[in-house]
Amino acid sequence: MAIDVVDAVRLAKANRRRDRRLLECQEELDQRAVDENAALQKARQTLFDEALLPFRDAFRRLKGVDLVELTAIERPAAGSKVGIGPRQPRKSAVTVAAVSALAGAALLVVGGPPLVGYVAEAGAYRAVRTFGSASTGRAIKRLSGAAARNATEAWFGRGPVAAGGGGRAAGKRVLSEIHATSANLTRNAIVKWQIQTLGDGEREKARDLDRRETAMSEAQDAASALHERSKDMQRVLQDLQFTLVRRLPSFTALVEECDDLARYDFRRRSEVATMVDLDGLAVMVMNCPIIDAEERMTEGSGRVIAAVEARLRAMQTE
Template identity: 75%
Template sequence: MVIDVVDAVRLAKAHRRRDRRLLECQEELDQRAAEEDAALQKARQMLYDEAIVPFRDVFQRLKRVDLVELAAIERPTVGGKVGIEPRRSRKIAVLPAVRGLAGGALVIAVPLVVGHAAKAGPYRAVQCFGSASTGRPIKTLGGAAARNAAEAWFGRGSIAAGGGGRAAGKMMLDKIETTSVNLTREVIAKWQIQGLEDSQQKKARDLDRRETEMGEAQDAASALHERSKDMRRVLHDLRFTLVGRLPSFTALVEACDDPARYDSRRRAEVAAMVDLDGLAVMVMECPIIDAEGRMTEESGRVIADAEARLRAMETE
């Protein structure tokens, strides 16, 4: 039984260690998600402030050109989640009995009436159905005579009849009481230990499930990290391209603000800037994750399309 108790304590401690590891992993994922959110938000904000707004300020100076030709866009706002939504791991509740085991010994309180009741049952049966050494039914006797006869019965009869008498009977009754208490304590101890083992087995299954989910979350977080890096790279490339072309476009508009007088080269330059602006808006407003925290397929397609169009512009 001592081995069972030690095993229960060891298992509970192991479960607490696993639970702490899961909590630490979740905290790392939450921190990583927050950093990804901040980095992506910064990239969006820089593209908006340094490229899109300056371009549109110049574009609106063109005559007979309506701003509705440009894709609608709003200033980036904080709040779009990039990482996985934090899921708080549940802490393992340690039963008081387990805490008692960890600190020392398992204490089982057994009411004293158990032993007395165990002794009283056989004693009453002998009083009802037993016979004294004289052959007279004990139930016909009263008071001390009945008690003496019953005790002598447990001592295998009176000393005169060759038995152990009342003294031996009392020893037998005491033995019945002691044995009953010990057996009851053992039964209760085994029941409590079994309960602890069942509880720890349930916790082990729960921890197994949570560790599986944590592994999936870590894999998803790694994939999201790579997708976020790709998105930030595209946002940076768009900003770099727009800012790089902005001086030439600004000079074009300042020299002539009437598109009707532009030749094919200048019209192509305006069209390219409008196309870049629309591409930037598309990338900026593309969500990386959905409402369930899963990475969207759309973001992968948008990134690939933006990279292909940027490469094509470089060769023009």
């Protein structure tokens, strides 16, 4: 039994450590999601404020714009979710009280064995009073009061002292032994059953922790992949911002010099078209989610990033 108690205590403590590690991993993933969301939102906001708004202000001053239209875009909303949020692992009910109860088997027994011992003692006493006989040969059940009690106790003491028995004192000791023996046997049975029950519960918690650890490992892998996708998205947003801001002074000067698109030559029209193209790429990236409704990384975000990067490289050679 002692080995069972030690094993159960060790398993309970191990379950507590595993549960604590899972909660710490969960907190780390949640914090990573918050940080990446904030970084991506900052990149979107900067692109919007420093590149898209100034470009559109200048573009609206152009007259006769009938070749292109700008896609509507709203200011990025703070707090939109872009990070992954792993499912919350359930906290195991592995409490200090449970470990303490396992460590001290006496704490597992609350009132039951003493009551059983008393019942055993009372049962034996009633049986002798019903079926036993006094030293005189008279049935004890025909006696009453002190005479019946004295005869019953003397019976357990193997008769009165005068007849060579142990008398009432010996009988009382026998009754006490019946009480103690019954209580101890019952206590041992209860302790064994409760330890087995608690051990089974801890083993089930361990199996649940196995499942949670597998799910957490998958969530960590997904979070790592999402982290890389988020970094790629931020880089593309920054590249678009840099390109738009770099071209913006030339475009603004072009509009200030002449605000009638119909009077532009091929070179100036090409410059307008390039800026509109960059604007469209920026809108496409800003509106592209990197996770879906089920918090899985979208394949479309990878394709958008690749397409925008290819277009930016092509513009450098034009």
